[in-house]
Amino acid sequence: MSWWRRGVIYQVYPRSFQDGDGDGVGDLAGLRRRLPYLAELGIDAVWLSPVFPSPMADFGYDVADYCGIDPLFGDLDQFDALAAEARALGLKLVMDFVPNHTSERHPWFLESLASRENPRRDWYVWRDPAPGGGPPNNWLSSFGGPAWTYHPASGQYYLHSYLREQPDLNWRNPRVRAAMYDVLRFWMRRGVDGFRVDVLWRLIKDAQFRDDPVNPAWTPERPQEERLLPLFSADQAEVHDVVAELRQVVDEFPDRVLIGEIYLPLERLVTYYGRDLAGAHLPFNFLLLETAWRADAVAALVEAYEAALPDGGWPNWVLSNHDRVRVSGRAGERQARVAAMLLTTLRGTPTLYYGDELGLGRVPVPAEAVQDPWGKNEPAFGRDPSRTPMQWDVSINAGFSMAEPWLPLSADWRTRNIMTAGDDPGSLLNLYRRLLALRRERPALHAGGWAPLAVAGEVFAFERRAGAERLVVALNFGAEPQRLHRPDLAGARVLLSTAGRDEGATLAEPDLRLAPDEGVILEPVG
Template sequence: MSDTVWWKSGTVYQIYPRSFQDSNGDGVGDLRGITSRLDYLAWLGVDAIWISPFYPSPMADFGYDVSDYCGVDPLFGTLEDFDALVAEAHRRKLRVILDFVPNHTSIAHPWFAESRASRESAKRDWYIWRDPAPDGGPPNNWLSNFGGPAWTRDAATGQYYYHAFLSEQPDLNWRNPAVREAMHDVLRFWLLRGVDGFRVDVIWHLIKDEGFRDNPLNPAFVPDLPEINRFDQVYSCDRPEVFDIVAGMRAVLREHGERVLIGEIYLPIERLVAYYGENLTGADLPFNFQLLSTPWQADSVAGLVEEYEAALPDGGWPNWVLGNHDQPRIAARVGEAQARIAAMLLLTLRGTPTLYYGDEIGLNKIAIPPERAQDPWERNEPGHGRDPERTPMQWEDAPQAGFSTVEPWLPLSTDAGRRNVDELRDDSGSILTLYRRLLWLRRDHAPLSTGSYRTVSLADELAGNLFIYERFKDDACLRIALNFGDRSQRHALPDGTTWTVLLSSRSGRSGAREAGSLELGPNEGVILAPVIAG
């Protein structure tokens, strides 16, 4: 596949619609709000927006419990608002990617209402129903990802239905061809409205073990982990039959040209890369979340990059993620100083990067008072909630930070008066300026967008917390030097070559010439280009 395919050279920006921009004064973001901020996204330099669910939903899991796959919840607007958003995005050359939630519906979906009506229902087999165990309890030991059993007994029919998440989110039976075709038609509905691709929610969950065997105990489980980790999920997800399902989705997208299929997959690298599919017939981009859990040290990150690059199938295009709506903010994980290094890493590694809204202004963990907690996971398992990474975007030094005219559904940061787009966009030393310069450098320099990768760091540099690598294409080469530590470090440059600093995470250094060696300040990252003689 040509490296000019848009999703290979582009960058993706995730929008959590409840928290991006409120246009109607109800404290919750909406589609018109997103449309009103498209000029900002074009200015920033991203290429595609991925919008988390906005479908009709009872909101038990804030939209990931879908009651109608082909509509817009009134909380977020109308189909006409969506069509206008797509048109305005495309006018600015921004692609639009939707969140597709095929593993489960809402308990309020008409399909489930019909399925649970009786054991003889025509849609009974659209969901996963099982008889009780001999003792009358759940059919097996599978657990919900949000705590507690993954089975709920239906009193009317005497059987249990399976739900990998909340009991309000019953899992569809993807072994049923009718389910597959119905969900393919959902994809076609949105493709015909002009969307450019889909991010598929929990794609590795879609097929379960045909024999419903118990999951084995996890020997590494410790009590402070979420309960789902008590067992190894070898039978409840990541089954070999899932690859045929993914290939079927991809085939539907290819009916409509070069659209992108992204799969959410929290698996080790050796399993993750299998989702590219045989002969690359699977997901275009199986999401690579490894940076979310790898120790934030130069040697660990360098080792991860090498392992991932080596594991990719021939022709498989890499991708990198630093944050999303389910994970703590990057600034909360590595600190504000290293959040700049994280930005440089994300936007200079080989592959498609996905940014999470608000990371570009350095949003950190925001304290959520217990009485304002919204996430059902927090209510089921206190301490594991995802509200802190879902707080509203901060636009200006104004009431509610310009997000809304009323109190938002989640709190703002205490420093919203200075940590907002308006305050940071004209500050040459701000993290927002750094993100924007990185994004536009990717566009201007082919080695950064579609070039190859090689590690340069020596063992002693890695031990000193320096990670050095190069991106190159044709005769052009750029060198990236990142200091993961809080003290100055020196990197030896190749003899006889003078380099220009294209960009530094430290203000005032861009344009400097370097030869012989490069001194990196604490928490500093630098992008270098060789000076061409003559």
């Protein structure tokens, strides 16, 4: 069974994990220092958000050199040392790959700017103004405003799906594809075990550059980009040819994984597994980020996702990431424990976001400290509150840095940190440790099948089964006690509880009585 099927992925936002050189920003040396913690936690792979050379207009997602390391984070020697240390600890290393756009300072774009006749002009998406003047069409940037910027010297507009400093590459150009595939090979030769591909669904745009239709459901409380439905600016049929080619390159090296960032409805998401599963190994499933935190809603999502998967498609689950509000900020701190059990017991590969094991929520960031360009354009959607520094101990700046951190810590960092949580047997951190250990130990959890059992009130229950091993997971999504009547659970042994229930105890009756905000894993008899 491939490591990425049975394993757990842990996302590190490098700027915020550990500062190794005292400048207030996390780096590779700091991450390397903390690898033993990650190995002890029980994860299997570390996914790094971008560390390439960059002007940092979008904190590394504006890449100026795909085959280097930004000095802010270190250098290639330090990367190699990190990779070697990870291997020694039994950890895989997954890198972010940002193929949709480069930095405006990338040498390719500087050449593209030079003239309409430059050989790299069509490495990017250039268009003449609309017949009456202005942008070629109505496409919008994800960070607010038009997706087109005018270049007076050449009289054309270039496309940028994000910041104007992030011009979109032209993935219809075979020379662009070849160059980017060589980037993947460069990093796999250095021992990288796979890639998370940024905004995979946006790589190909409509060949006719037609206007996106108006979204009739948009309201002012939603981001500006949602005023239009991205019918033509994203998720084009031809993108699946690109995904298949990316997979072919990754498959040139043994036991690598291709993960795709894809924010699409379920029926579109699953198409990125590709024909005959020759697409992404794991099209990221972000649907829990957008689902109401109720037993019935989560159960319906899980069932719909399982039903929609192509034959042989391996599921995956995400509760938080660097772009969205953390699960503790959405569901509340008590339900974060239930969420931890859900994430680690559903069928498929879980991805854990750094700091979720501490219950970090939406950390307030004062207006004067805002760093995120989207947050500066549309403050309600700023991502800084989900990117604040990891909190390690009670020393200065929570052990993250001797210098002032680039973003503020949570106000309770003196009590919410890895050292303090590690000493508390009932902490969320230690719950994650036990869950991950149990997941690794039990085939039913890391490799078994899944089947729904019940949705009753605020309880969602399901089973995991591998051969003769059968486990039952029951989760109370409510703040009141719940009862689940299941005669087959009489005599079941409690393997793990989020609420301090005696582990190893057996149920004396056919009614499972769950405490408020409690999740349990049971092993039925027989």
